[in-house]
Amino acid sequence: xxxxxxxxxxxxxxxxxxxxxVGDDCALLAPAPGMQLAVSSDMLIEGRHFLSTVDPFKLGHxxxxxxxxxxxACGAKPLAFTLALxxxxxxxxxxxxxxxxLFALADAHDCELxxxxxxRGPLAICITVFGEVxxxxxxxxxxxxxxxxxxxxxxxxxxxxxxxVFRGTRSLPQPAFHAARIRMETPTPRVALGLALRGVAxxxxxxxxxLVGDLGHILKASRVGACIDxxxxxxxxxxxxxxxxGNGQFDAETALECVLAxxxxxxxxxxxxxxARNRVKAAAVQSQTSVTRIGVIEAASGLRxxxxxGQPVTGALLRSTTSPADGCATAPAGGPDDWPAWPRxxxxxxxxxxxxxxxxxxxxxxxxIYPVRPPAPQCPTVRxxxxxxxxxxxxxxxxxxxxxxxxxxxxxxxxxxWLVLSVWLSPLQLGVLIAGSTLLGWWACxxxxxxxxxxxxxxxxxxxxxxxxxxxxxxxxxxxWGQLAAFALFRFFDAVKPGPVRWADEAFxxxxxxxxxxxxxxxxxxxxxxxxVIAAWRVW
Numbered sequence: 001x002x003x004x005x006x007x008x009x010x011x012x013x014x015x016x017x018x019x020x021x022v023g024d025d026c027a028l029l030a031p032a033p034g035m036q037l038a039v040s041s042d043m044l045i046e047g048r049h050f051l052s053t054v055d056p057f058k059l060g061h062x063x064x065x066x067x068x069x070x071x072x073a074c075g076a077k078p079l080a081f082t083l084a085l086x087x088x089x090x091x092x093x094x095x096x097x098x099x100x101x102l103f104a105l106a107d108a109h110d111c112e113l114x115x116x117x118x119x120r121g122p123l124a125i126c127i128t129v130f131g132e133v134x135x136x137x138x139x140x141x142x143x144x145x146x147x148x149x150x151x152x153x154x155x156x157x158x159x160x161x162x163x164x165v166f167r168g169t170r171s172l173p174q175p176a177f178h179a180a181r182i183r184m185e186t187p188t189p190r191v192a193l194g195l196a197l198r199g200v201a202x203x204x205x206x207x208x209x210x211l212v213g214d215l216g217h218i219l220k221a222s223r224v225g226a227c228i229d230x231x232x233x234x235x236x237x238x239x240x241x242x243x244x245x246g247n248g249q250f251d252a253e254t255a256l257e258c259v260l261a262x263x264x265x266x267x268x269x270x271x272x273x274x275x276a277r278n279r280v281k282a283a284a285v286q287s288q289t290s291v292t293r294i295g296v297i298e299a300a301s302g303l304r305x306x307x308x309x310g311q312p313v314t315g316a317l318l319r320s321t322t323s324p325a326d327g328c329a330t331a332p333a334g335g336p337d338d339w340p341a342w343p344r345x346x347x348x349x350x351x352x353x354x355x356x357x358x359x360x361x362x363x364x365x366x367x368x369i370y371p372v373r374p375p376a377p378q379c380p381t382v383r384x385x386x387x388x389x390x391x392x393x394x395x396x397x398x399x400x401x402x403x404x405x406x407x408x409x410x411x412x413x414x415x416x417x418w419l420v421l422s423v424w425l426s427p428l429q430l431g432v433l434i435a436g437s438t439l440l441g442w443w444a445c446x447x448x449x450x451x452x453x454x455x456x457x458x459x460x461x462x463x464x465x466x467x468x469x470x471x472x473x474x475x476x477x478x479x480x481w482g483q484l485a486a487f488a489l490f491r492f493f494d495a496v497k498p499g500p501v502r503w504a505d506e507a508f509x510x511x512x513x514x515x516x517x518x519x520x521x522x523x524x525x526x527x528x529x530x531x532x533v534i535a536a537w538r539v540w
Contacts (some may be wrong), residue, residue, distance in 0.1 A: 006090055006118060015219040029080055029114060038131040038138065039077035042066050046123040050185075051166065056094045057451070058185040059125075060101025065187045066208065067129035068109060069266040071196035073206040076131030078109045082114035084126040089535035100387050102452060107383035109191055121267065137198045137268070144222035146299035148271040151280065153190050153289050156211055157237035157255065160181040161260025170254075179238065182450070187266035193291075196283035197270060198242035204270035210263040212303065218271065219303065228295040231308035233259050236292060260305075271297055319335050380452065380459050393440060393462055394448035400461035408491055410461025414468045422476070428492060432472055436519065437466045446516025460519060464494065467523035489533055493526035501526050 031037050044063055046052055054062075064081065071078055083102075087095075106113065111129070155356035162180035164170040172180065192207075197204065201223055205214045213232075219226055234252060236259050272280050277293075284291040298304070305313040380401060387392045392398075400406045421430065441462040448460055471486050478486075493501050504525040508518030 001191035003439055006095065007383040019448050026115070026320070029130060031079065034134065035132040036135050036138065038071055038074050038133050040067055040070035040074075041128040042070070042127065043124060043126040045125075052123075054185055055101075056097035057104075060098040061101075061105045061186050061451075062101075063125045063127055063379060064102055064105050064111075064129070065096075065189045066266060067127045068105070068111070068191055069187065069206040069208070071129060071131040072191045073139060073204045073268055074131070074133060074191050075198045075201075076133040077195060078111035078191060078240070079130045079132055080112050080114045081106070081127050081129040083113060084128075085116065085118045086121035086124040087118065088121070088123060092470070094382065099534065100157075101451075104384050104387045107381045107387075109189075135200075139194065139201050139204040139220035141203055141205055141218045143201075144218050144224050144271040144297050145273070146224055146297055148202055148297040149277065149280075149293050150215075150217055150226055150269070150271055150295035150297060151293050152207070152211065152267055152269050153193055153284075153291050153293050154265070154267040155183075155236050155238040155290075156207065156233075156260075156265045156267060157258030157262045159187075160258045161237070172410050173430065184264070187264070189266060190268050190287070190522055191266060192287035193283060193289045195281075196287045197268075197272075200276050200283055201270040201272050202280045204268055205427060206292045207265045207267045207269055208263065210261040211265075211269060212260045212443065213263070215303065218269065219301070222297075223301070225298040225300045225302045225304070226295055227298055227304045227306060228260075229308065230256055230260075230305050230313050232292065232294050236294075250383075288436035295527075300532045333370045387448065388443040388448035388451065391451065393444035394460045396461040400459040406461055407464050407494060409492060410464045411468050411487065411494075413461075414465040415472070417465070418469055418472050426472070427476070430469075434466060434469050434473060437469070438464075441466050441520060442513070442516050445519040446513050449515055449519065463523040466520070467494075467527040471527045474531055475534055486530060486534060489521075490526060493529045494523055497522065497526075498529075501529060 044050055044059075044066070046390070050059055050062065063083075067081065068078055103113075129376070158180040161170065161172070162177065162184040165172055165180070194204070203218045205218050207214045215226060231527055234256050237255050280291060280293075307313055380391070380395060382401065385395050385398065385401065393400060396406075396410040396413050399410045402409040421433070433492050444462055445460055451456060452459075452539065468490055471490055472483065475482060476484050497505055505518070505522035508514055508521050
């Protein structure tokens, strides 16, 4: 396959926003009137930045995600990107998977491919991304001021933990390793948070080389220092429950090393004045991203690590976190959060009287994780739905794309589809259809949730479809009012999740096939509860 055939088959698309896209000597791109252009480039090389065994779909996602993370740290809205690709050979299966992963994330952020280059050589990927930001509103590294609060988004350290499993230095239970590997292979760029922090954050950077390393860039550019409360930071690793020593005790040293020096988390570290805490919280809620306040910016240069009592952290633990282990900066990238391990029941942000603390503790010991449990880090689009057969099925052939109440819209679609199917199929055939659709849905929900990088995304509605089909199959024959009552009951049980439905929703919450099964299970329990109420009403 020649270069131009390869580009036409896997990477050429009609230009949407650019004046001229793929296919000419140059692309033509202009930001909106009054906007500045933000530009960033990143190169990924096989064996240094990613493993040779990585899924090409996930690699396509990651290659663009690490660049979008730079735009997020700048507070810039993505516009377009170019792709330079060196390939040892034109492997069609690899190219198909890579391009699907690349475009799935690009479409989610409305960021179009406008040009690039391909050549033969060792596998290397270089992406240059373009974004736009209003003049004077870009988030820079140089704006931090003494007294500012220090924040990070999401969770940290799990990508490094997965790398250590690959290196053979640590073992994890399979579900925990799967979750950590997702973090390693498919990072979630915090674009929405970056946009929401315009005018709020005083400085920001994305965490690619480890929290300590990238915070160091902010401290150097701003000519300030910082203090981190390690008793808060240590809780940022989602898999901390699996970090134990031979005697069963919690391995705090490894956890803190992964959090502070692990690298390739692609979260945001940023600063903001104490007076802006409510605005930071509003940005977290608006962007559906958890945010943790971990410390305070200080006038004296350097970085200090303290414990919960404000005492310096010293010895081997300090050395391991302030001097990242060899190779951590080039570890494979992280990805979507392992949200089941994220605290769900944290109280609202609690800010004690800071006069009760020493200056070393003032901003750090008061921090609490905002009680925000993020949904999908990206909202699926029509392009995402059409990128893979599993996406189309899981998203209810478009009904799950509804911006409001996709579960209700998906159930309405199921009702309409049932009325059409029941004209052509016998009850036995309908029963076989439901059984087959359940198995197919298990696969589709598993794949789509994995590609979206989130557990049980609200836009996945195939679980509502097959569960409501089961209800209709068992209550038929009944008239319109009977079907409407079944619809209302099913939506009540599915949305409110009383008792057994909530148990089912939480019992199989996870990643992989277990998570896909869990997506379906709570809806089938809601269907069972609906049928119980209808049966009781008919008997009564």
